[in-house]
Amino acid sequence: MLFKQMMEYVGLEPDRLQIRWISGSEGAKVAEVTREMTERIRALGPNTKMRDVK
Amino acid sequence: MGIAENCLMPLPATIQQIIPETSDVNTYRVTLDDPEAMANWRNRPGQLAMMSLFGAGEAMFSISSSPTQRDYLDFTIRKAGVVTKALHSLEVGGKIGIRGPYGNGFPYELMKGRDVLFVGGGIGLAPLKSLVELMLDDQHRADFGKIEILYGARSNDDLCFKQAVLEEWPKRPNCEVWTTIDRAEDTWKGHVGFVPAYLEEVAPKGEGKIAVLCGPPIMIRFVLIGLEKLGFKNELIYSTLELRMKCGVGKCGRCNIGHKYVCLEGPVFNLIQIKELPPEF
């Protein structure tokens, strides 16, 4: 939470960071959270701020 | 801008053969992809080359094959850091980059007509092997006197080039080999003890003889003392000093000992030169 606020402070969309507590028995939750995260990131578009010369 | 004119640009090369030496050391037999570059490659024994692992980085190694062997280059390398781990994950046919050769190498012309004692520790035998094989080569053998080799490693498993050291070299005329490991093991029937102690035991005569050594810094320190005691002349004792390098061409500022760059004026120094250097290696 602190780190998300730091990200926002330097101009990075805080939604790019997600932390979830998932137990080893919650396989379905992993899939669901990953799917949700993927969509969220797609919506945000590429992270141009952290793109490097490669 | 041609590739050859750019001293920081590696030449594409391919791993032709991987020869296991110990549990964490392999010899990589490498050819340059450009046949012309391979044919034009010349190196002296004891010289270095910068190996490039794409995706990992570059690191400097001594060339362990004999310069008389013109078809390939051997590098004997322990898995230790980022680059060597990447190398050890490659298989035959793997692509790497090579640039060099760098450094001065052993002044073998000055060794002609003399007996030569080699002292090696662990993977430190790699650059010595290049010179030993040059001297043992039929074409050059008559130029040199007796060849003695004292080689040690931490354990039986850590001995490199076992085939050459234990089988081939001892059978060559006028060539004597002593081997030792640091601690006793069931699989080892030979001598047990550190290299400097074994040197004292074997006590080869130093008079007029050349000594060439390579190994870990601590071994070098004690062997140098031992050799002086045995009567080896300072100017006839040659050792390699190896420091971290990035460019290999005397520009990146990393491998200096005093005002000397090991990548240019080294890695081979005689004991007179070593004593003149500030003790920072």
Place this chain on the structure above:
Amino acid sequence: MKTVVDNLRREAARLLAGDEVKMVIGYAAGTDAARTTPCFATTPEQAALLTWGPLCANNLVKYLLDYRFEDTRLAVVVKGCDSRAVNRLLQDLQFPRQRLVVLGVPCGGQLDRASILSEIPPGARLQDIEDTGEDLVLVTDKGRLSFPKDRFLMDKCYRCETNMPVVADFLAGEPVPSPAREGFEHTAEVDGMEALDIADKSSFWDNEFSRCLRCTACRNACPACSCKECVFEQAVPGWQQSGIIGSKVNSLPENAVFHLIRMFHVTGRCVDCGECERVCPVGIPLRLLYRKVLKDARILYGAGTPGMSTETVSPLSEFRPDDPEEFM
């Protein structure tokens, strides 16, 4: 000021003469009149080199880390802000209390060297700086220039929290008034930055980070950075082989990552001594980053400025059931 210096020298000489400490880390005259330099006195005679005044911005607590693995006893001179770093190192067990003598000095504020130098006319040589209490007189070979002291005060001093050491075995002088001024809200600039929209924040910091030289002076001067091996210099472990941490590449993303990681790593450790900002050769407003961390830690976890005492626990090293979170 003179008494403080005398007391300091006397105590340092006593500690060294009695072999109570092997070294006293303090300040000595610098190579020009507008600066001092860290001094490492090891004999009672060298104690006479020690000085104290408004040009002693360096936080000397950082140097304790150089001697943490030795078994000698040391003394260090600290101002109020520096003293918080002493507590932090003690808390992190980076230096044992029994090997440390803290020599506290009362601080009326530190001066910004660059602003002083900017007042010296071209060709004139600064010979001395006289502190009359209210005014600061710059003595040059071309005449004396008098200025109100406030003009040169470092920004951090306007917001001083503790101008007297929070930990000291010896105090070299009577308490002096705090340089803190009314109207300088501790978080004012941070609030201002937070009020910007994200694109403006982004371009503000892009501008700052793109100027970074990656000289690592901010980290090396930082008393919160006590790691024996810094994450930026670790021999690259497998999981980050293709990562960018530790690279010397100077580019905006690399620099931003460097500062963001530093920002996170000093959470609960940064005592706001301002050394990072002072040493930065390209003037990046680093305290604006770390004060944000202080503010958020205060709001989210009720944490005060680290190092005010050795009792408080860093917000990131403690779990409380009522900690705010959004990940369960």
Place this chain on the structure above:
Amino acid sequence: MSNKTITRDQLATLLDRLVEKNRVIAPVSDNRGVVRFGEIQKAGDIAWGFDQAKVPAKSHFLPQTEELYRYDTSGGELKIEPVPPPRPAVIFGLHPCDLKAVAALDPVFDGAFKDVYYLNKRERTVIIGLSCRKVLPTCFCRSYGIEPTDGQGADLMLTEAGDGYYVEILTPKGEALIRDNAPLFSDAGVAEGRRAKDALAGELAGQFQLNVDLTGVKAKVDTMFEHPYWQELARKCLGCGICTYLCPTCHCFDIIESHSGHRGCRLRCWDSCMFADFTLHTSSHNPRSTKKERVRNRFLHKLSYHDERYGLAGCVGCGRCIAECPVNIDITQIIADIEEVD
């Protein structure tokens, strides 16, 4: 070709014109007033009133991060692709110390192994020097035999004179630049320009606050490798890279891998002998393992090694390290100390 003059406006016109076909590098100031050498789009971008660029001109010839080549390893094949040669460039505004520093770097990158990245940029760059307007309290170039109006190392040397500049033509490259832009230069006022320059030189010579005597310093420091002085000096060093990064003659670099999937490139980045990991071996052995060895190496490099290798001083007296060192490690003090200690 004899020397010329150019007015302020015409100089701006010249630089604007040069931008069309060249990279033009000049002192530029950022929003916090930090001056460094950067690419300009027009003459108006230049920080005209600058005293000394904090980041020296080496950043043009040896950029802090520079691509060396690209590679592609897809499909088990290896392709190595060189970077395109540098565009022709004009670098404007080097003071005499910075000119001398470029001269000190030349032999490092030349020699038996030629560094094409540096040398190509060097060859394709016209250097326009600029006499200093004032001497800063940290300047001591004069101790290294440099006058603040010396043009040595420049292709053209400009000195402010009246409303414009007195232009000395020092090399065929400089001459070619003048020939290509002949109408902007004038023959009028050359004699006055010369006199103005001499007057300025005299005035500046009197402004130096820092002077060191270098006689015997190299010989002395060469005997001091084991001296306890280094241990004492190193105590205050923070081990940051300010002095080396801002030094116009420091040139240490690292070669860095940067890749994503099969494609990648190798980058050359500034590195510093003050960093602990600079000489660290994979075996964890480190020949310069503490601040003492690193500080000693830096000053021996400046005061001895560079001279020993290249016959040129490794310091030019620009004073940047003095001005910026956060703990007041001052090379002029060290030179004085070296003369003093037993």
